[in-house]
Amino acid sequence: MAVGERAVGRFRELVDDDPREFRIHGAVYTDPEVFVAEMARIFERSWVYVGHDSELPAAGDYKTVVVGTQPLILTRHEDGEIYCLYNRCRHRGAVVCRQERGHSNFFRCRYHNWVYANNGDLIGMSQSTGYPDDFDRSGYGLVRAPALAAYRGLLFVRLAEQGPSLAEHLAPARRYIDWWLGRSPVEEVELVLPPHRYEYPGNWKLQVENGYDGYHGNYVHLSWQRVLQLSRESTVEEIQRYRQSGAARGLANGHGLLERPGSLNPNASWTARMMQRYPEYAEAMRGRFSEEQLVAISARRNIFIFPNLYLFDTHIRVIMPKAADRTEVQLYVYALKGVPEVINEGRFRGHERFYGPAGFGAPDDIEVFTEVQTGVHATGHGWNLLNRGQHRERIEEGEWVGHTTDEAPQRSLYRHWRRMMAEA
Ligand code: FES
Numbered sequence: 254m255a256v257g258e259r260a261v262g263r264f265r266e267l268v269d270d271d272p273r274e275f276r277i278h279g280a281v282y283t284d285p286e287v288f289v290a291e292m293a294r295i296f297e298r299s300w301v302y303v304g305h306d307s308e309l310p311a312a313g314d315y316k317t318v319v320v321g322t323q324p325l326i327l328t329r330h331e332d333g334e335i336y337c338l339y340n341r342c343r344h345r346g347a348v349v350c351r352q353e354r355g356h357s358n359f360f361r362c363r364y365h366n367w368v369y370a371n372n373g374d375l376i377g378m379s380q381s382t383g384y385p386d387d388f389d390r391s392g393y394g395l396v397r398a399p400a401l402a403a404y405r406g407l408l409f410v411r412l413a414e415q416g417p418s419l420a421e422h423l424a425p426a427r428r429y430i431d432w433w434l435g436r437s438p439v440e441e442v443e444l445v446l447p448p449h450r451y452e453y454p455g456n457w458k459l460q461v462e463n464g465y466d467g468y469h470g471n472y473v474h475l476s477w478q479r480v481l482q483l484s485r486e487s488t489v490e491e492i493q494r495y496r497q498s499g500a501a502r503g504l505a506n507g508h509g510l511l512e513r514p515g516s517l518n519p520n521a522s523w524t525a526r527m528m529q530r531y532p533e534y535a536e537a538m539r540g541r542f543s544e545e546q547l548v549a550i551s552a553r554r555n556i557f558i559f560p561n562l563y564l565f566d567t568h569i570r571v572i573m574p575k576a577a578d579r580t581e582v583q584l585y586v587y588a589l590k591g592v593p594e595v596i597n598e599g600r601f602r603g604h605e606r607f608y609g610p611a612g613f614g615a616p617d618d619i620e621v622f623t624e625v626q627t628g629v630h631a632t633g634h635g636w637n638l639l640n641r642g643q644h645r646e647r648i649e650e651g652e653w654v655g656h657t658t659d660e661a662p663q664r665s666l667y668r669h670w671r672r673m674m675a676e677a
């Protein structure tokens with residue numbers, strides 16, 4: 254999918270990295286040409302999250318995913334390895350796997366019955382006398398994606414032949430991923446399948462911008478804050494004070510996060526509270542981590558890994574662009590391994606209460622996405638501001654660090670977005 258030189262120049266102009274007034278043009282959300290280029294230049298070139306290894310525990314387990322515009326199968330072969338295959342029959346192009354997930358020891362194309370093993374090898378052809386005796390099946394397996402790699406159970410593919418390694422891509426966010434896993438004393442999570450999902454009539458970047466946006470909570474989620482006050486779990490004042498604490502961080506490579514401070518005080522952090530309540534959890538955590546590590550782990554974070562993955566405290570969120578104005582989002586709730594059952598039960602119920610389809614939080618965010626998608630069609634001015642906190646942000650260890658309500662991570666997103674959209 255070639256994108257003309259003129260268009261590439263135009264994409265660069267859609268992000269105005271002004272030192273006082275960082276802004277982006279509304280066309281980043283609405284222009285179908287931008288969307289086509291994003292799929293080719295970002296999703297089919299960058300490392301993209303496709304799943305977690307706990308989704309495919311046994312040989313024969315598979316799931317299908319779409320990366321950019323490319324249908325793929327992720328499956329575990331009998332050799333124990335996970336393979337990422339293009340979901341396209343080598344005969345005449347039909348998808349060979351039509352299910353979202355399941356278990357099968359082969360993929361049979363239903364059009365003319367060619368059969369493939371889980372590593373992609375072509376292992377059977379119907380009425381094969383129609384092909385010469387020297388037809389070499391080994392040249393007609395399902396094609397493997399150029400690069401598949403894992404970091405601590407998180408699986409990523411890169412559809413470009415060349416590019417940075419996964420380690421290089423994740424490096425700026427790596428310690429945050431490690432701390433996220435550290436709430437489990439064995440540093441592992443297990444996904445609870447299937448995911449729940451929603452679709453909204455808006456651009457995929459609206460979901461990205463919102464997940465680490467510390468600014469909107471007191472307004473969009475005031476009703477949620479009032480629910481907590483009514484149920485006497487907290488007061489609106491306490492919640493709003495807490496929401497002033499922490500930091501918003503923009504990282505290199507387009508990653509970013511929103512962070513609330515860590516603490517070993519049970520009144521100030523969830524992890525410390527669980528450790529106080531469940532001595533076996535405390536013992537396991539103290540056996541694994543130093544005090545300093547525990548403080549880092551106990552911070553609450555919404556971590557975005559460019560371009561499509563969020564690590565939240567209850568779930569892994571996957572953002573799947575469908576069109577400039579349509580996005581699917583999948584939420585994979587996960588259990589922390591090695592913790593008392595009751596801790597995970599509490600996390601699941603908390604997730605449902607805020608993020609679930611009938612939750613008090615996420616549905617309000619989704620409503621706002623549609624409002625932005627509608628509003629940005631007005632071209633009277635055309636630009637959206639992302640300059641909150643630019644005058645007060647600081648650079649620490651290569652991170653742009655701002656007040657918790659600042660737009661440092663969003664700026665990071667669009668700096669990297671521009672690099673990928675406009676570089677040769
Ligand atoms: S298209 Fe798959 S067997 Fe013909």
Ligand SMILES: [Fe+2]
Pocket residue numbers: 463469470473474614618
């Ligand atoms: Fe929100």
